[in-house]
Amino acid sequence: MNRRDAAMQKVLRVSSALIIVGLLAEVASLLWFHPLAFVLFVFIGASLLGLGMLLYLLSLVFVVSASGENRRGPAE
């Protein structure tokens, strides 16, 4: 495994972790019938989920740009 793959896997791990924590916050907000549950969902749950998804999408862009650079080769 090269350094780029290792970095990619690290990004995927962080993205997965953010999504899991976001989901836990969402479950807690669904089980808690209180006005603050809405705040918990919006400001913590949805934010972490959004961040996790964004990180995953960025990792896709990173993979595509990296493979593009590899195809062009060192002569360019």
Add this chain to the structure above:
Amino acid sequence: MTGQTDILIVLIAVTAVLATMFLIRPNMTAGATGKILAFVGLFVLPALCVAGGISVHTQRSEETQFCISCHSMEPFGRSLYVDDPKYIPAIHFQDHRVPAGQACFACHADYSLFGPLRDKLRGVTRIYMQYVSRPPNPIRIPGGYNNDQCLYCHAGARNFIENPIHSAIMDTLTSNQLSCVSSGCHDLIHNVSELDHLKFWKPER
């Protein structure tokens, strides 16, 4: 819990399982199947979870129990049980002129195009007042009660338009120049400061 909440919980569980798989073994994404699974588990399903969460929380925030779960709203919830038909919110709630489970929402929602969004933003500022700053005392609606909220149901209703007082001042009512809850009209509303001296209706279970 509603059926929608149950579906959302299942969706969250599936998403959590997939996300845990990618947390433990991120090299699963090396193959084409793994890549598709990662797209579903780390983007499609979480996006659905966010959308489902917004929908469930929006519906929940329209429930009477949700509104009166704030400490400062408790007396307003009590006022719905005043045993006097002259009290407008109480009679609407007790006679089911509005859905009892959404009594606050039915009379206080902004029914304009961007009303639901404005309502949610106002709701967040009220949560801020309740938990960070301090709720105003007495609690009043900024800008006063809008007649559109009464007319949303009453406009066009026979007993409303055939009432000679209403028909004589219809223009001032529809243009919001004269409030429906003005003194001398339907002025007995929540009146929370008087609750200790009033009789309450106890619904039979």
